[in-house]
Amino acid sequence: MAIKEPERIWWKPFTRDERLWVAMALLWMMGSFVFMPVYHFIGAQNPPSETYRVRDHEKFRALVDGMVAKYKVGEDKGVPVVKPEPGSDVFMQASMWQWYPVLELEKGKTYRIHLSSMDITHGFSIQPINMNFMVVPDYDYVLTLTPTTAGDYYIVCNEFCGLGHHLMVGKMIIK
């Protein structure tokens, strides 16, 4: 019994149902594990790991401002809308409680989206497509992103960032 000391020799052979169950469970576990590395080679949706250190927040801010100055095509609710060239480096700045700027991207084209935070940790959640990434201060996280559906998408912050957390909504337009 689980509440008593077992008999002297408890290293005993398995019964048939035990053997079968362990074999099936092991097979499924190995399969679902092997999926992860394999999907990096065959799949289009994998968590990025390209990262750069941001030693000075102002330098990242300067990159954002430079991009806004170069590619600005308008404004939406007072936030600049930028339309960067496909394949280029795009900078998205998170701060309490704003995503800056609004991005206008082309469907089917690939962009390098740099995410960084000016203050505390934020969560970059593209809705309603529902893709989620973390934005950590002092790091630049690069998403090599290829939007495949057109429409208006919104960026919701999904990591708690203070009392204005629920006000932090940004926008992405895919054309």
Place this chain on the structure above:
Amino acid sequence: MDYRICSLTGLKINKPAEDLIKWNMVTAILFLAIGGFMGLLMALTRWPSVHYLDTSHYYRFLTLHGFDALLLWILFFEVALVHFTSAVLLNTRVVAPFSAWIAYALMLVGAAFVNIVVFAGKADVLFTSYVPLKANGVYYLGIIIFAVGAIVAFANFFANIIQARRDKAYQHSLPLGTFGLAAASIIGIVTLAHGAVIMIPVFFWSIDLIKYIDPATYRLVFWGLGHPSQQINVCAMVAMWYMTAGFVLGAKPVNEKLSRTAFVLYILFINVASEHHLLVDPVLSSWHKIINTSYVMHLAVLASMIHAFAIPASIEVALRNKGYTKGLFDWLKNAPWGNPAFSATFLSIIGFGFLGGTTGVIFGTEQFNIIRHNTFAITGHFHATVVSGTTIAFMGGTYLLIPYIFRRNLVLPKLAAIQPYLYAIGVAVMLIGMMAAGTYGVPRRHWDITFSNAIFSFSFDPSADMFLSMMGVGGLFAALGGAMFIIISLGSIMFGRKIQ
């Protein structure tokens, strides 16, 4: 030596062990009452048509809900199990009652620090307190004191079994329940050490003695505390399953080799998975994430699947031996469903396996995490493991231990017989609502998902609202079931009929 013989089980119970189990259990139940009440407020706030709390109270009580329900209720109960499985099951004594009481005092002081500073509104940082979000220094100090106390408590387990060996309380192998708690204690010490390693510098940072804490490093080491401390729960819960089956039905593990190997797999691999929380983080490479998130090729998950088979199998064999041998499920029909210790155990196995374990592996798959990270589905997952798994198992454990340790019968036995069902169904409805809302992208830890005052207006698919309401209704039933548990357990401890 101060011993008594339990008239129900024949166990030899050491007086200091009995007192330690009593105090730790009652403290656990009181923190469950606070944490559970906060949980009710959470459900009422995230239920869109109720939306009860204001912004700052929502985040404040969410911090407290996590701390009291996740850490305090469960760890105090586990310390009670440490003494039960080491001293009581082995018919021996607590070697150093003094250090066990020091551990209890440290844990209580740390818990009080955190509760007070959060209630005072000085630490609205949520359970994770991601740096550079800063709380009052007392918050971190409280966690450090609590963690040190818990480490001392788990160290007591090893002192007790070493002494038991010297006293010839067991000959060759520990009983499986004790073996499970040994695994839990090893994991516990490693995990809580992570907590101390990261919280000590953060404490100095909060009082401006250290200038900088790297946010990514904090996330990694914090989750070395945050995630594996759930694995202490898994180990202790599985041990509780085995023990309840043993006490209630006289069930015997079908194969000790199988069950013990599975516990060893836990010890080796389950501590790894802190990166479930970091799969869509910068810094770490994909290989690192994959090995870590899979508990090294899912070998620790395999262990859970072994237990999930071995325990019902032992129950089945025990019931078949009692003569319920017809067909596949005659034994299941004739199981003691009216005994709350048994029904809670079975519901816990089902809830943990079907709802918690499966979603854990799926959401912890590196790629799938992109579509689930920080959504409400994650909240659903860990309520499945920690509430419908561990909490229900420990509720069953409480029903089991009240007669043995407090020597009292349960009050309101009819209510006690339905309590596990009401609670389990309420929790299941609640967390399925959470998971479904999460698939539409609804974030966790969010006060207003209508974004009514944000500059861009966005609304989720209307189905999400329906699932959030489902969560609210389930939460109400769970709160009712939880309140029944508190009344029955504390009522029995104070007013139950005495057993000679």
Place this chain on the structure above:
Amino acid sequence: MEEEKEKHENKMEAPGTFALSIIFLVAFIVMWFAHLKWLVEIWGVR
């Protein structure tokens, strides 16, 4: 002795639990593939 061991190894000790476990495994695999379907519907990212 050998015969007894063989008998033990060919025994289905807990057929009911085994059936429940198969149901569990099927549910698990179905949920996993549902997530794979949802995954391929999102944008490309690496």
